[in-house]
Amino acid sequence: MKLIYTIIKVIILLLFLLLAVINTDSVAFHYLPGQKADLPLIVVLFGAFVIGIAFGMFALFGRLLALRSENNRLRAEVKKHAHLSEKDLAAPVPQQPAPQTTAPAKQPVQTPKP
Numbered sequence: 001m002k003l004i005y006t007i008i009k010v011i012i013l014l015l016f017l018l019l020a021v022i023n024t025d026s027v028a029f030h031y032l033p034g035q036k037a038d039l040p041l042i043v044v045l046f047g048a049f050v051i052g053i054a055f056g057m058f059a060l061f062g063r064l065l066a067l068r069s070e071n072n073r074l075r076a077e078v079k080k081h082a083h084l085s086e087k088d089l090a091a092p093v094p095q096q097p098a099p100q101t102t103a104p105a106k107q108p109v110q111t112p113k114p
Helices: 002-022 041-090
Strands: 026-032 035-040
Touching: 002 041, 026 041, 035 041
Parallel strands: none
Antiparallel strands: 026 035
């Protein structure tokens, strides 16, 4: 399985290298009003890709923090319950027999036979 992933990664890398070699034509990139730069097309595409990754990471940052805090809370809860169960298992409380509170059973009255 690891070999398959490696082969897929190499194929994707080769595709990107092929894309870079083919797209060496210069394009006009307007980054501010009145400002222009002539850059190779692959640089513009790669820049857009990196900016997209950065915005995606910032968009997920709040959710990441919320999940981390929930994870820490759940870990503390599991640790607390595990500590309680270990404590219960380590020193079992001996059970004492309950004191007898019932009255002794009455013997039936025997009547003499004639």
